Amino acid sequence: DIQMTQSPSSLSVSVGDRVTITCRASQSISNYLNWYQQKPGKAPELLISAASSLQSGVPSRFSGSGSGTDFTLTISSLQPEDFATYYCQQSYSTPPYTFGQGTKLEIK
Amino acid sequence: EVHLVESGGGLVQPGRSLRLSCTASGFTFGDYAMNWVRQAPGKGLEWVGIIRSKGYGGTTEYAASVKGRVTISRDDSKSIAYLQMNILKTEDTAVYYCTREGRGYGRYYFDYWGQGTLVTVSS
Numbered sequence: 345d346i347q348m349t350q351s352p353s354s355l356s357v358s359v360g361d362r363v364t365i366t367c368r369a370s371q372s373i374s375n376y377l378n379w380y381q382q383k384p385g386k387a388p389e390l391l392i393s394a395a396s397s398l399q400s401g402v403p404s405r406f407s408g409s410g411s412g413t414d415f416t417l418t419i420s421s422l423q424p425e426d427f428a429t430y431y432c433q434q435s436y437s438t439p440p441y442t443f444g445q446g447t448k449l450e451i452k
Numbered sequence: 453e454v455h456l457v458e459s460g461g462g463l464v465q466p467g468r469s470l471r472l473s474c475t476a477s478g479f480t481f482g483d484y485a486m487n488w489v490r491q492a493p494g495k496g497l498e499w500v501g502i503i504r505s506k507g508y509g510g511t512t513e514y515a516a517s518v519k520g521r522v523t524i525s526r527d528d529s530k531s532i533a534y535l536q537m538n539i540l541k542t543e544d545t546a547v548y549y550c551t552r553e554g555r556g557y558g559r560y561y562f563d564y565w566g567q568g569t570l571v572t573v574s575s
Contacts, residue, residue, distance in 0.1 A: 387565035
């Protein structure tokens with residue numbers, strides 16, 4: 345199975361900061377990479393699919409990049425509503441569709 | 453508007469069975485694969501399994517952690533997906549989400565999620 349490793353596991357940040365979260369796959373997954381945001385007590389929400397395609401309604405401060413094994417989620421200027429946990433997920437080939445372990449953004 | 457509503461969770465003893473339901477609305481249910489994802493308390497997301505649409509054979513696949521104990525099925529006439537879980541273990545305690553599998557440019561993603569239903573396995 346393809347393993348997904350996110351870094352860091354947590355990050356203390358301030359409103360207005362530029363935030364970068366990294367996700368690495370254990371083998372090449374082309375751009376079969378999705379990003380989700382999860383707020384406490386809520387279901388995850390899809391932010392980005394195919395590594396860089398922003399979902400409708402997602403603010404443009406979110407962006408994704410990468411291909412192959414290395415991917416990045418960037419928040420250009422963190423807003424209060426962005427404090428959440430972020431997960432990457434690969435959907436390459438057949439299941440299992442593995443997730444990264446998550447990156448929690450905390451208020452500094 | 454797309455809605456997914458899970459039901460059927462609760463407290464169950466180890467070794468027993470439970471069936472979760474996911475009732476969908478707002479889209480043509482039969483055209484989409486449906487997945488189940490779970491999240492143990494304080495932990496990350498774990499994919500549980502998928503049932504493809506009839507157009508893709510209606511096939512199922514499962515995570516190794518649940519294979520042999522779990523069956524996913526669907527009733528397209530009622531727009532419901534089911535997750536039958538047998539021989540439950542304490543480590544199956546989690547919030548269970550159903551998700552719709554969206555497709556775009558040949559890529560797959562979980563574009564809609566239910567609110568989740570909590571399954572607690574304990575004696």
